Amino acid sequence: MKIVTIKTPDQVIIPLQQHDGAVCDSLVSVGDIVSVGQLIGDGEFRIHSSVSGEVIAVSELPHPTGKDVLSVVIKTHDGEKREIEPVELSAGKIRRIIKEAGIIEPNGHPTLRTKGDIDTIVVNGTNTWDLSSYEALMLDHPSEIVYGLKALMETVGAKKAFIIIELGSEALNTMRTETIPDSNIKVIATPGYYPPGTENTLSKKFAKKRVPRGSTPEDRGVLVSSIAAMKAIYDALRDGEPMIKKVVTVAGAVGSPRDVLVDIGAPISHVIKECGGCSGTPVKIIVNGAIPGTAQYSDEVPVIKTTTGILVQTESNIEREPTAPCINCAWCVDECPVGLMPHLLYGYADSAQFEKCAELYIGDCVECGMCAYVCPSKLPIVQIIRYGKYGVAEMEASE
Numbered sequence: 001m002k003i004v005t006i007k008t009p010d011q012v013i014i015p016l017q018q019h020d021g022a023v024c025d026s027l028v029s030v031g032d033i034v035s036v037g038q039l040i041g042d043g044e045f046r047i048h049s050s051v052s053g054e055v056i057a058v059s060e061l062p063h064p065t066g067k068d069v070l071s072v073v074i075k076t077h078d079g080e081k082r083e084i085e086p087v088e089l090s091a092g093k094i095r096r097i098i099k100e101a102g103i104i105e106p107n108g109h110p111t112l113r114t115k116g117d118i119d120t121i122v123v124n125g126t127n128t129w130d131l132s133s134y135e136a137l138m139l140d141h142p143s144e145i146v147y148g149l150k151a152l153m154e155t156v157g158a159k160k161a162f163i164i165i166e167l168g169s170e171a172l173n174t175m176r177t178e179t180i181p182d183s184n185i186k187v188i189a190t191p192g193y194y195p196p197g198t199e200n201t202l203s204k205k206f207a208k209k210r211v212p213r214g215s216t217p218e219d220r221g222v223l224v225s226s227i228a229a230m231k232a233i234y235d236a237l238r239d240g241e242p243m244i245k246k247v248v249t250v251a252g253a254v255g256s257p258r259d260v261l262v263d264i265g266a267p268i269s270h271v272i273k274e275c276g277g278c279s280g281t282p283v284k285i286i287v288n289g290a291i292p293g294t295a296q297y298s299d300e301v302p303v304i305k306t307t308t309g310i311l312v313q314t315e316s317n318i319e320r321e322p323t324a325p326c327i328n329c330a331w332c333v334d335e336c337p338v339g340l341m342p343h344l345l346y347g348y349a350d351s352a353q354f355e356k357c358a359e360l361y362i363g364d365c366v367e368c369g370m371c372a373y374v375c376p377s378k379l380p381i382v383q384i385i386r387y388g389k390y391g392v393a394e395m396e397a398s399e
């Protein structure tokens with residue numbers, strides 16, 4: 001087994017926004033006793049408690065995206081977990097079960113996000129170099145992943161599915177063997193490339209359906225999902241377990257870098273400690289990959305449904321270079337996988353011209369980080385674009 005289950009922390013912090021959408025309403029108050037799998041937040045999506053314990057706070061707390069978000073803090077009861085009652089999730093059809101389980105993709109979209117006709121499902125099983133959670137899941141749980149995929153195909157009416165895995169991944173043979181009986185599921189090996197998870201790219205490259213600007217792959221009959229979601233569907237259907245755990249890659253300057261199964265809401269500090277602690281003095285902790293990830297202000301932010309990796313860096317891992325003004329070289333434009341003009345977005349967002357940001361489709365940015373990676377002026381383009389997206393969302397909400 002590649003995945004190590006780490007112990008439940010004394011306290012979890014469960015943000016009521018772990019998806020691409022509005023903050024959920026809290027269904028609990030301070031003093032309430034909750035159990036594992038209990039629904040504690042509802043709204044656009046559903047959020048469940050990952051532990052049994054007592055609610056000790058419901059307040060705005062730091063979130064891995066860098067903002068403060070309404071969160072439920074639960075003091076766990078001796079780290080013990082009660083058995084989950086599958087009866088709560090088993091009533092009704094698969095669609096309802098998946099929806100009620102609150103399954104979210106790593107990009108924050110719900111897995112089941114369309115009622116339209118879907119012909120093809122593309123399951124992203126590729127990881128970037130510092131993340132390996134998908135490979136670990138495929139090696140440890142191949143049959144569960146195929147079960148989840150078949151259930152999703154049945155639910156949306158898809159006739160075929162592709163599982164995309166990097167060439168050279170140990171999981172390639174495992175998944176090929178697992179899918180031999182299913183002629184409508186194909187495992188495709190792809191050279192390692194970046195960014196790996198752009199939905200539109202996956203739709204175009206593997207389902208051969210180009211997605212015009214302003215459309216989604218679902219509009220073209222393609223549903224792009226992930227290995228993590230397939231396992232979460234299995235957990236929901238077979239074990240009655242909503243999305244309350246996540247497999248996360250812990251990499252970099254830690255005692256034991258590895259893939260771990262974590263309770264959602266576990267503070268990053270707890271996860272790092274359970275992986276042998278920091279080797280040396282940490283100067284940067286990045287969530288979700290070295291290039292696209294977000295550097296954290298605090299190691300007390302929690303693991304959430306969209307967390308895929310935690311990278312710990314010491315001074316020797318970091319190249320510090322001063323920023324310089326944009327020289328309009330357009331390297332960022334050449335590299336942007338979704339055809340944006342990152343240098344313009346950077347300038348408009350930096351000067352709070354959010355209308356201009358919206359006009360230039362800032363919402364299409366998948367935050368892959370390629371623009372910042374190639375920028376000779378070392379500008380923090382992605383951080384400023386994130387700020388711009390936030391500004392656009394605020395502007396649109398006030399209209």
Ligand code: SF4
Nearest residue numbers: 336365366368369371
């Ligand atoms: S992060 Fe930069 S390169 Fe990536 S999609 Fe956004 S603007 Fe384009």
Ligand code: SF4
Nearest residue numbers: 326327329330332375
């Ligand atoms: S790569 Fe950097 S310097 Fe070049 S145009 Fe883009 S933002 Fe400006």
